[in-house]
Amino acid sequence: MKNPRISDEEVSLIKRAKAGDESAFTMLYNKYEKYVTSTALSFVRDMDTAKDLTIQTFVDAYEHLSSFEDYDSFGGWLRTITCRNAIDYIRKEKHYSDDVIKSDDRLSLLNNVSSENELDIVDRVTFSQILDEFDKLPSQHKRICELFYINELTALQVSKKLEIPIGTVKSVLSRIRKRLKNKFKQN
Numbered sequence: 001m002k003n004p005r006i007s008d009e010e011v012s013l014i015k016r017a018k019a020g021d022e023s024a025f026t027m028l029y030n031k032y033e034k035y036v037t038s039t040a041l042s043f044v045r046d047m048d049t050a051k052d053l054t055i056q057t058f059v060d061a062y063e064h065l066s067s068f069e070d071y072d073s074f075g076g077w078l079r080t081i082t083c084r085n086a087i088d089y090i091r092k093e094k095h096y097s098d099d100v101i102k103s104d105d106r107l108s109l110l111n112n113v114s115s116e117n118e119l120d121i122v123d124r125v126t127f128s129q130i131l132d133e134f135d136k137l138p139s140q141h142k143r144i145c146e147l148f149y150i151n152e153l154t155a156l157q158v159s160k161k162l163e164i165p166i167g168t169v170k171s172v173l174s175r176i177r178k179r180l181k182n183k184f185k186q187n
Helices: 008-018 022-044 047-067 071-096 103-112 116-124 127-135 139-150 155-162 166-186
Strands: none
Touching: 008 022, 008 047, 008 071, 022 047, 022 071, 047 071, 047 139, 047 166, 127 139, 127 166, 139 155, 139 166, 155 166
């Protein structure tokens, strides 16, 4: 998959986003969301999980945008973050799932993965809305999300750092993803 070409306008958007302009970051999100989702989907082959990874990728990108310097490779940078997040996800979930989709099924999966309703939801959600929802979480849940999504720790590392069972960490992360999905379906 080829990285999207970057224009002077996008370089300007990145610089504005680095300066704290959330609307510029939302525009970048809107431009690159499908690219990031398709990259994640090539790893996990499940649209819901790919969308979760897309959110995680943009949270990571937002948090680390101040250190981003190579404007010509913004798409490549997002792809790297997406791939790392997808690989981490696969490692975490590997021993919990025996369901593997054969590569022959990939095309049929891509043709049937999303409804117009899901795409409408994604189009309506802005990155700042996702961050607002994270701010509403109880303190321990917010801390788990911060360590997992922002500090990029694995669920096992979060578990050890907070001295709580790994099952609790995974359960909290799963509930938060479902809560976000349900919240934005209703809007």
